[in-house]
């Protein structure tokens with residue numbers, strides 16, 4: 001039986017600025033199953049990072065979670081005290097930051113930085129505990145295909161690719177249930193991004209690890225994610241398993257997004273960029289946030305917010321009044 | 329760490345420092361030859377009378393009757409023998425005797441304790457303030473340290489004397505107890521009284537040093553808090569103490585090492601104003617005397633000492649830097 005690992009329910013995270021309130025994440029729902037990978041995609045600024053940071057409860061000071069629940073293995077992370085959350089971090093869920101190249105402290109060895117978190121989480125300050133931790137550091141290096149003799153190296157002695165592997169080794173060090181990877185490399189580097197995801201997939205099966213992989217390149221997700229979530233302007237517009245979303249995508253934005261990436265479905269179609277720009281999240285348009293750019297928009301769309309509902313199967317959710325209708 | 333390249337780095341820095349030291353010595357010689365007024369006359373003017381043996385001494389020791397280049401050779405020879413010349417004002421006391429005696433000890437103790445205390449306090453306060461950026465704690469500490477930083481040090485010293493000595497009788501008025509003083513039964517009795525006399529000037533200096541260094545430390549920390557590795561350290565759910573005092577501080581320490589290296593010159597130059605207010609018999613006070621009485625040899629000796637300490641401490645700082653930051657190997 002498939003068990004749900006992460007369940008995000010009606011999450012709303014807003015940034016409270018001096019003169020405005022940016023609705024960066026608004027009423028978002030999705031789940032990640034144990035041992036599965038959810039790919040989250042959407043244009044820049046649609047709220048992917050904010051969603052991830054909300055789960056980690058590491059929002060910048062202006063950001064506040066105004067509504068929602070986030071269950072990890074049945075426990076609401078938002079109900080945890082600060083100290084409980086600190087203890088859960090890395091042991092239950094770990095995080096690879098967007099463009100994580102500088103994730104390592106330059107004045108500490110890579111191994112030291114992995115060992116410290118094992119020591120902290122296993123509460124093993126004793127001599128034997130520390131030894132055990134260093135043994136695990138070596139193992140984690142092996143898992144990601146790094147030479148274990150290099151654990152005493154400093155970050156600047158690693159190449160870019162090695163650093164990426166080391167970051168994953170660190171993320172896996174305490175055997176978490178969930179790993180959130182927010183665009184680990186710059187958007188331009190799609191090939192590297194695919195490699196990282198591949199490496200993660202290899203590790204995943206042995207550790208029953210759930211992964212939330214964020215990118216704004218759909219083609220990265222297409223190859224190796226079980227499920228896909230499409231975000232637009234702070235809203236979840238479509239969630240479902242990968243083949244459903246890619247082949248029977250029902251939301252106009254999903255379909256237009258897929259069409260704007262040439263090679264996803266194999267055939268080489270004409271690239272069709274989506275015209276228009278995403279809305280200002282301090283002042284989102286009323287009704288469906290996509291209506292100013294949507295070819296199917298009707299009066300209803302401009303007035304009411306489309307509910308996020310099951311569409312073809314119970315696992316496939318879409319937020320659109322005209323879901324599945326043909327775009328001319 | 330690559331030991332070989334570290335060795336190369338150190339020897340290169342040692343060579344640079346040696347070179348700098350030679351330049352300093354030359355400069356120190358030239359500077360005092362081109363100064364206005366004839367040093368001999370300066371002495372004679374003060375003593376009022378020409379003492380024949382004095383002219384004799386000047387010629388003998390400085391070769392004042394010889395060409396300038398020969399004077400330089402004599403100067404270097406004497407320097408290598410550890411001879412800094414004779415003080416004009418304290419004639420016939422040797423300059424080296426004046427500098428390397430109880431005064432040096434007094435100044436090193438006073439400055440050393442003050443610098444160390446201020447440094448530690450500045451780092452702790454700076455870290456805490458930065459971690460509570462823009463909070464009340466942060467704003468209050470900025471206000472307090474800016475005030476202490478901009479308070480004239482002699483006035484601060486007088487305030488401390490007025491309150492701590494005058495009102496509360498917590499500290500002695502002034503002075504620096506000498507171990508030779510027969511009133512001390514043993515070294516412990518002296519040490520206790522000495523420490524007692526240190527409180528006033530140390531407090532004064534610490535307050536004024538902390539002000540400047542706190543702001544530097546806080547600034548360093550603020551910059552570092554924005555770094556990715558700090559965010560990662562937080563995401564790892566490490567204890568906040570570890571994030572601050574291991575991850576952040578290690579990086580913030582680097583620039584603080586330079587601050588400390590520069591402060592090392594105070595260690596021997598002393599703090600003239602504070603030493604004056606508290607009649608602390610140190611090198612700061614001696615420098616003041618040397619300037620007042622145009623005591624060129626003495627000034628020359630003091631300058632040389634300060635310059636040498638500056639060069640040596642920046643050399644040491646560079647080595648510490650290289651150890652702390654694995655990326656530094658030019």
Ligand SMILES: Nc1ncnc2c1ncn2[C@@H]1O[C@H](COP(=O)(O)OP(=O)(O)OP(=O)(O)O)[C@@H](O)[C@H]1O
Nearest residue numbers: 015022024043044045046047048049050060062281
């Ligand atoms: N610290 C902040 N203060 C104010 N607004 C913010 C802040 N961080 C993000 N936002 C706003 O929240 C919205 C979502 O940002 P977020 O970083 O989550 O987008 P993203 O999908 O991760 O984009 P990208 O693909 O560029 O990383 C954006 O409109 C952004 O302007």
Ligand code: SF4
Nearest residue numbers: 288291294301320321
């Ligand atoms: S609800 Fe209307 S505007 Fe929004 S995506 Fe569907 S059709 Fe377009």
Ligand SMILES: [Mg+2]
Nearest residue numbers: 048049050098
């Ligand atoms: Mg982002």
